[in-house]
Amino acid sequence: MAFKLPEYHHPDFTQPMFVNAPDVKFEEAEMDGVAPEYYHSTSMYPEYFKINGKWVLAEESRMDSSVVICDDGHLAVVENRNLKKGDKVILGRSEKAEEGIYMHCNGFTAEGEDLDDQFVFRQGRSRETSYARDYDNLFELLRHEREHGNIVWVMGPAFSFDYDARAAMQALVENGYAHGLMAGNALATHDLEGALLHTALGQDIYTQKSQPNGHYNHLDVINKVRRSGSIPQFIEDYKIDNGIIYSCVKNGVPMVLTGSIRDDGPMPEVIGDAYRGQTEMRGLVRGATTVICLATMLHTIATGNMTPSFRVMPDGQIRPVYLYTVDADEFVVNKLLDRGSLSATTIVTNVQDFIAIVAKGLGVMK
Structure with missing residues (x-):
C-alpha cells in the first residue's frame, strides 16, 4: 500500500468560541530584540490568530518565538532577539480563543480518535521497545x-x-x-x-x-x-x-x-x-x-x-x-x-x- 499523508482538519471556525472571540491585541516593540510585556510565545503546533474578524494561521512557526503582524497582514514568527523596533507583536497567554489565539493540537488526528486539544506528547520509550x-x-x-x-x-x-x-x-x-x-x-x-x-x-x-x-x-x-x-x-x-x-x-x-x-x-x-x-x-x-x-x-x-x-x-x-x-x-x-x-x-x-x-x-x- 502506497504511503499517504494524513489529512489536515481545520478548526471549525463557525463554533461560538471562535465567532465570539475578540481580535488579538498587539503592541509595538519599543526597541530591537525586546518583546513587549505579555507577548504570546509560540509552540510547534498550528496556531491561529483572529485579526479583523478573520482567523489567520501563522505558517512558519517554531517554539518560543513571538508573532508579528506584518503590514500586508502576513504573520511572521520571529525569535525575540530578531524583533525590530516598531514590530506589531501579538499579546496573549491563553490558547483556546479567549484572547483571539487558538492552538490546534490535533489537526492530523484521524476521525474517531480523541479530538480534545491537549499539549501532551507520547510517552518515552526504552531499549525493550519493539521498533x-x-x-x-x-x-x-x-x-x-x-x-x-x-x-x-x-x-x-x-x-x-x-x-x-x-x-x-x-x-x-x-x-x-x-x-x-x-x-x-x-x-x-x-x-x-x-x-x-x-x-x-x-x-x-x-x-x-x-x-x-x-x-x-x-x-x-x-x-x-x-x-x-x-x-x-x-x-x-x-x-x-x-x-x-x-x-x-x-x-x-x-x-x-x-x-x-x-x-x-x-x-x-x-x-x-x-x-x-x-x-x-x-x-x-x-x-x-x-x-x-x-x-x-x-x-x-x-x-x-x-x-x-x-x-x-x-x-x-x-x-x-x-x-x-x-x-x-x-x-x-x-x-x-x-x-x-x-x-x-x-x-x-x-x-x-x-x-x-x-x-x-x-x-x-x-
Whole structure:
C-alpha cells in the first residue's frame, strides 16, 4: 500500500468560541530584540490568530518565538532577539480563543480518535521497545519524501567512526534520501579523516585499531582543509571519493555545520557564532518535512525547538512534519519529549546499526 499523508482538519471556525472571540491585541516593540510585556510565545503546533474578524494561521512557526503582524497582514514568527523596533507583536497567554489565539493540537488526528486539544506528547520509550513497525513506517515515509518532501538529517560524529555507517549514509545521500545535513565540526572532521586516512581519531574505521601517532590524524586533516580553503576544494585537492561529507558535496546537498567551544580547528565552513548558526539551521529546517536526529543531544534539542509539527506547502496543503530522534541512551531520546517541544518518534538504538538498517530497508545497500 502506497504511503499517504494524513489529512489536515481545520478548526471549525463557525463554533461560538471562535465567532465570539475578540481580535488579538498587539503592541509595538519599543526597541530591537525586546518583546513587549505579555507577548504570546509560540509552540510547534498550528496556531491561529483572529485579526479583523478573520482567523489567520501563522505558517512558519517554531517554539518560543513571538508573532508579528506584518503590514500586508502576513504573520511572521520571529525569535525575540530578531524583533525590530516598531514590530506589531501579538499579546496573549491563553490558547483556546479567549484572547483571539487558538492552538490546534490535533489537526492530523484521524476521525474517531480523541479530538480534545491537549499539549501532551507520547510517552518515552526504552531499549525493550519493539521498533519493527517504526522501521517499516520510516521506510514508507522516506520513499515518499524522496520524491515529494524534504529530508534533513541531524548527525553526531558517531557515524564517522564506523566504516559501514559511513557507507550506509553515503548510499542514502547518493540515492536521493537527503536534502539537507546539519552537524558539528566533529562529524565533518572525522568523516574527512576517514576518507583520507581511513581513521577516525586515529583509529582504523574498520578494525578500530589505533594507528601510530594517530592522534595527529584529525588535526592534520583540519590543517589540510584549512590550507585548501574549503571542504569542496579539499575534496578536489586530495581526490576524496568516499564518505558522508563527500557525498553531500558531490550531490549538492546543503550542509549547516555549527561549532562549539571545544572544537579543534575548526573546518572553514563551521559557523562559530552560535546565533548565526541557529539562524542558518532554521533556514534549512524551513523546507524540511522529515527531520531525523541521530546521536547528538544538543543539536537534536536545538532542531526540535525550531521545527514545527506542520508545513504549509506551496499549493496551500497543510501536512505534518515528521521528526525522529535516535540514540543509544534513553535519556537523550526522551529529553526532547520532556521539553514539550514536539511529538517525536523515538528509537533507542546504536545509530550506526540504525543507519545500516535504514539503508538496507530502502534497498540502497545489500
